[in-house]
Amino acid sequence: MNNWIVKLTVYILLFYNLLFGTNYAFANQAANTYVAQSNNLPGIEQLATAEYRFKENRKEDLWRYREAIKGTDKLEGLFTIYRGEEDSKIYLELKPEQLNKNYLCTVTLESGIGESGIYSGLPLQDFLFYFRRVNNRLHFVVRNVKFRTEQDEPELRSLARSFSDSVLYALEIDSIDPYSKNILINLNHLLMQDFPGLTSLLKYYLRADYRLEENTSYFGDVGSFPFNLEIESVYSFSSPEGAYLVTLPDSRALTLKVHYSFSQLPENNGYIPRLADDRVGYFITAFQDFSKNNGKEPFVRYINRWHLEPSDPNAPLSPPKKPIVFWIENAVPLEYRDAIREGVLMWNQAFAKAGFQNAIEVRQMPDDADWHPADVRYNTIRWFNSLDAGFARGPARVNPLTGEILDADIIVDANMVRSIQQEYRALIAEKVGAEHLGDCGVMPNSQFPIQNSDSDICYGAEFSDQAAMGALALSLLQNATPTSDEMKEYVHQYIRSLIAHEVGHTLGLRHNFHGSTMLAPQELNNTEVTHTKGLVGSVMDYLPVNIAPQGTQQGDYFPAVVGPYDEWAIEYGYKPHPDFSVEAMMPEAEKPFLEKIALASPQPELSYATDEDIWDINPLANVWDMSSDVLVYSQWQMDNARAMWQRLDLHYPLRGESYSDLRVLFSSILRYYFRNASLLTQYIAGQSFGRHHADESMRPSFVPVSLEQQRQVLAKLQEYVFAEDAFSFPPQLLNQLAPSRWQHWGNFIPVSRLDYPIHERIQRFQAVILRSLLDSDRLNRLRDIEFKTPPGQALSMPVLFSTLQEDIWTEVVNTKEPKPISSLRRSLQREHLNILLDMVLRTTDVPEDARTLAWFELRQLRKAIDAGLKHQNENLDIYTQAHLEETSDRITKALNAGLLSR
Structure with a gap:
C-alpha cells in the first residue's frame, strides 16, 4: 500500500514539475531512492526524459515568443x-x-x-x-x-x-x-x-x-x-x-x-431587453426560443434601443446617468453645423415625454482630435463626398443578444446640400441623366450586405429634388427673388429635417410612411399648429417639401419639431418601468406596462405604416405625400407646378447663363407634377390598413376607400393627366430647352435628341399612370373589395373600364361626329388600346373578368369609331382619320384572333 502512495506521489510531483518547471529536489530524491529499492516502478526514467524534453521545448517557445515581439x-x-x-x-x-x-x-x-x-x-x-x-x-x-x-x-x-x-x-x-x-x-x-x-x-x-x-x-x-x-x-x-x-x-x-x-460586449450593466410590439415601429433583434415550447409564437423579439437609466428614478423628469452623445465630425462644413445640432436635439422633446431630461447631447469633434470617427466609442455625424451618391444614412450597431444599441454613425453625402450652398438657381445642378424622369419610390433592398443602400440612394436623390423644388418655388411662386436670409433659413430647415430623420433611425425607429398625414391640408401652413403639434405625425416618413398653394401664406417647408407618433414611439422604447428593479425585472414582466402605452395606437396621429406596408394599397401610407387629404394636396402641388412652368422662361436663365439650366429645371418641374399625379392612383382599389390589436371596439383591419373618393380621383386624373388641355406649355419655353454640351468625365452627354422630346416625356408618364390603374394586382383588389362590400358601395371593374374609355376616347365615344384628335391624345389612346388588346390576346395576366370587360369595351369602341367614320366628317385631319381607321382594324383582327384561339 505504501509503495503505491510513493508511486503516486512521485508521478504527481514529476508531472507538476513538467508543467510548471519548479525543481522539487525532494521529488527527484524520492524517485531515485525508490528506484534503488525497487525494480517494479515503470516509467520513472521515461518521465525524467520527458521532463527534460519539455523544459527544452518550453525554452524554445519562450525564445520564439520573445523574438516575435522583439523591437x-x-x-x-x-x-x-x-x-x-x-x-x-x-x-x-x-x-x-x-x-x-x-x-x-x-x-x-x-x-x-x-x-x-x-x-x-x-x-x-x-x-x-x-x-x-x-x-x-x-x-x-x-x-x-x-x-x-x-x-x-x-x-x-x-x-x-x-x-x-x-x-x-x-x-x-x-x-x-x-x-x-x-x-x-x-x-x-x-x-x-x-x-x-x-x-x-x-x-x-x-x-x-x-x-x-x-x-x-x-x-x-x-x-x-x-x-x-x-x-x-x-x-x-x-x-x-x-x-x-x-x-x-x-x-x-x-x-x-x-x-x-x-x-x-456590455455585461451585467443593468440593461433589460424590451419586447417589441408590431404597432410601434422599431428595428428588432429576433431569435427563436426553444425553451418556450408551449407558446403560440416561437420567436422572441426585442426592440433595438440605447441603454438609458434615469439618474433619479423617483423624479418625473430626470437626466440620464449616461446620455446619448453625438459628435459632429470636424469635416462638416461650418455653415451646416447649427442645423445638424438642432436636428439631433429635436429628439429631446420626445425623450422628455418619456421622463428623460436632455437625453441626447451634441458635441463638436475638435480639429486636432486624437480619435477616429469610426471608433466604436463615439457616435458621429460624418461628411463624405461622391460623384453620384446623394444620400444620408443612419445605421446603428447593436448587441445581437439583447438589442442594446452600442454605436451609431450618421453619414451625409455633400451632394445632399452642395447644390444649395450658393443661390437658389443652383439648386438643380446639371448631372448625368438629370432629365430622365424616372420615379424612384422605394427601391427593393440591395442583395449585398450593405443593407438598404439602393433605397437610401433613391431616397437621397428624391429628397434633394424635393428641396430643389421648394427653393425654385421661393422664386417662381412668390414672383420675387428670395433674400439671402430667406435662402439660409430654407437650407437650415432642410438639413435639420434630414438629420432628424437619420437620428431617429439611430434611436431604433423604423420608417413611418403614415406620418405625413396628420394635418388637414388647410393646417399645413399654420405655424401656430406646426410649431406645437408638428407639421407631420412623424419625421420618420419620406417627407416632401411643403409648398403652400398659391394665395396662401407659406409656413414651414420642413418640420421644426418631432411629431406625436415620434414622442409615443420613444415613450414605448425608453420610458422606464415605474417599478424598476434590475434584480426582479425580466422582459416579460414589462408586458402590462408596455401594453398600456401601445393601446393608444388607434389614435389617428399615431398611425404607423412602414416599408412593407406601402405597396399600392393604402393611399395615406405613401412616400412624398402630405396631409390627411392627399387628393387636395396633390391638386395644390400640380397647380403649383403648372404655375412654375408657365413662369419659368420669364426668370431663367439669367443673363450670361446657359439655357441647359432651363432644360433641367423644366424636367424637374414636370417630374414633380407627375409624382403628385401618381399619388392619386393609390386611391383606386385603396384600403386603409390598421396595425391595431383586437379590443372591444372590433375595428376592422381593412377599410376600403369610399366609392365617392374613387370617383373624384378618376375625375382629377382625367383633368390633370389625360385631358386634351392637361399640358399647355409656352412654345417659346419649349424652344429654349437646350441641352448641356459639356462632354468630359463626370458630365457625359446623354445619347438622345438635342431638342426636348416633349411627346416622349408626357407619353411615358401617362402610360405609367394608365397601366398602374389597370394593373393585375389592382384589378384583383377591386374584385375582392366588391365581394367584401355591400352592393353599390364599391368601385367595380366595369365602372373603372368604362370611365377610362370615356375619358381617353372623348373625341369618339358619346358623340355623333368624331373630333380631331391631337398628337398627345393619339399617343394616349394607342397606349390604352394596347393594354386592352393585351388582355384580350392573353399576353398579360389579369382576372378573367377583366379580359371579358376588355373584350366588351373594345367592341363598344369599334362600334363608336365605325359609326363616326360613316359621317365622313370633313373636319377630320388625315392624322385623326388614319388613327381611327387603324384602331378599328386592329380591334377587328384582335377579336377574331381571340375567337380563333378558343
Whole structure:
C-alpha cells in the first residue's frame, strides 16, 4: 500500500514539475531512492526524459515568443497588440480567459471611390464572434445567435448539434508564452486578407473582377483601449481590365481603407431587453426560443434601443446617468453645423415625454482630435463626398443578444446640400441623366450586405429634388427673388429635417410612411399648429417639401419639431418601468406596462405604416405625400407646378447663363407634377390598413376607400393627366430647352435628341399612370373589395373600364361626329388600346373578368369609331382619320384572333 502512495506521489510531483518547471529536489530524491529499492516502478526514467524534453521545448517557445515581439511597441487594452516600426506585421495577444468569449466586430468602409456604391463611411458588417483554440490553431468563429434556450434547459445540448456557428478562419498560433499561457497570433493572417468580402462587393457594384494585392496592402492606425480595439487596414485591389469608373485616375487599381472595431460586449450593466410590439415601429433583434415550447409564437423579439437609466428614478423628469452623445465630425462644413445640432436635439422633446431630461447631447469633434470617427466609442455625424451618391444614412450597431444599441454613425453625402450652398438657381445642378424622369419610390433592398443602400440612394436623390423644388418655388411662386436670409433659413430647415430623420433611425425607429398625414391640408401652413403639434405625425416618413398653394401664406417647408407618433414611439422604447428593479425585472414582466402605452395606437396621429406596408394599397401610407387629404394636396402641388412652368422662361436663365439650366429645371418641374399625379392612383382599389390589436371596439383591419373618393380621383386624373388641355406649355419655353454640351468625365452627354422630346416625356408618364390603374394586382383588389362590400358601395371593374374609355376616347365615344384628335391624345389612346388588346390576346395576366370587360369595351369602341367614320366628317385631319381607321382594324383582327384561339 505504501509503495503505491510513493508511486503516486512521485508521478504527481514529476508531472507538476513538467508543467510548471519548479525543481522539487525532494521529488527527484524520492524517485531515485525508490528506484534503488525497487525494480517494479515503470516509467520513472521515461518521465525524467520527458521532463527534460519539455523544459527544452518550453525554452524554445519562450525564445520564439520573445523574438516575435522583439523591437515592437506594446499597446495594452482589451487585447494587447505588438507592432513593429519597420515590420509590417501586427501581433495580437490573447489571454486564456479570453478564449470562447463573445466580442462584437464592426466593420466600416473608411475610404471609397466616390461612385457606384463604394462610398466612404458605409457600414459593411457587424457580428458577434469568439476565438476558439483547436490543437495548434485558433479559430475565428461567428456566433449563431438565431436560436437560444435557457442555460439549464436540456434543449441546450441539442441546439449546439442542430445549428452551426460559422468558422471564418483557422489561424496558425505563432507562439505561446510558456508561463502566462497567452497566445500570440499574427493579425496579418486575419486582417490582411479579404476579411470584409470586398472582392465580392466590388464585383457586385463595379461589374469587374478585382483581386487583393497583399504586397501593396498594409495596416494603418491601430489603437487598443480598455474595452475596444481599433484597427485600420488599407487594401489595394487590381483588375487587368478595370471598370467603367470616372473618379479614379486608372480604374485598373484602387485602394480601400477599412476600419475594424473589436469591442467587449456590455455585461451585467443593468440593461433589460424590451419586447417589441408590431404597432410601434422599431428595428428588432429576433431569435427563436426553444425553451418556450408551449407558446403560440416561437420567436422572441426585442426592440433595438440605447441603454438609458434615469439618474433619479423617483423624479418625473430626470437626466440620464449616461446620455446619448453625438459628435459632429470636424469635416462638416461650418455653415451646416447649427442645423445638424438642432436636428439631433429635436429628439429631446420626445425623450422628455418619456421622463428623460436632455437625453441626447451634441458635441463638436475638435480639429486636432486624437480619435477616429469610426471608433466604436463615439457616435458621429460624418461628411463624405461622391460623384453620384446623394444620400444620408443612419445605421446603428447593436448587441445581437439583447438589442442594446452600442454605436451609431450618421453619414451625409455633400451632394445632399452642395447644390444649395450658393443661390437658389443652383439648386438643380446639371448631372448625368438629370432629365430622365424616372420615379424612384422605394427601391427593393440591395442583395449585398450593405443593407438598404439602393433605397437610401433613391431616397437621397428624391429628397434633394424635393428641396430643389421648394427653393425654385421661393422664386417662381412668390414672383420675387428670395433674400439671402430667406435662402439660409430654407437650407437650415432642410438639413435639420434630414438629420432628424437619420437620428431617429439611430434611436431604433423604423420608417413611418403614415406620418405625413396628420394635418388637414388647410393646417399645413399654420405655424401656430406646426410649431406645437408638428407639421407631420412623424419625421420618420419620406417627407416632401411643403409648398403652400398659391394665395396662401407659406409656413414651414420642413418640420421644426418631432411629431406625436415620434414622442409615443420613444415613450414605448425608453420610458422606464415605474417599478424598476434590475434584480426582479425580466422582459416579460414589462408586458402590462408596455401594453398600456401601445393601446393608444388607434389614435389617428399615431398611425404607423412602414416599408412593407406601402405597396399600392393604402393611399395615406405613401412616400412624398402630405396631409390627411392627399387628393387636395396633390391638386395644390400640380397647380403649383403648372404655375412654375408657365413662369419659368420669364426668370431663367439669367443673363450670361446657359439655357441647359432651363432644360433641367423644366424636367424637374414636370417630374414633380407627375409624382403628385401618381399619388392619386393609390386611391383606386385603396384600403386603409390598421396595425391595431383586437379590443372591444372590433375595428376592422381593412377599410376600403369610399366609392365617392374613387370617383373624384378618376375625375382629377382625367383633368390633370389625360385631358386634351392637361399640358399647355409656352412654345417659346419649349424652344429654349437646350441641352448641356459639356462632354468630359463626370458630365457625359446623354445619347438622345438635342431638342426636348416633349411627346416622349408626357407619353411615358401617362402610360405609367394608365397601366398602374389597370394593373393585375389592382384589378384583383377591386374584385375582392366588391365581394367584401355591400352592393353599390364599391368601385367595380366595369365602372373603372368604362370611365377610362370615356375619358381617353372623348373625341369618339358619346358623340355623333368624331373630333380631331391631337398628337398627345393619339399617343394616349394607342397606349390604352394596347393594354386592352393585351388582355384580350392573353399576353398579360389579369382576372378573367377583366379580359371579358376588355373584350366588351373594345367592341363598344369599334362600334363608336365605325359609326363616326360613316359621317365622313370633313373636319377630320388625315392624322385623326388614319388613327381611327387603324384602331378599328386592329380591334377587328384582335377579336377574331381571340375567337380563333378558343
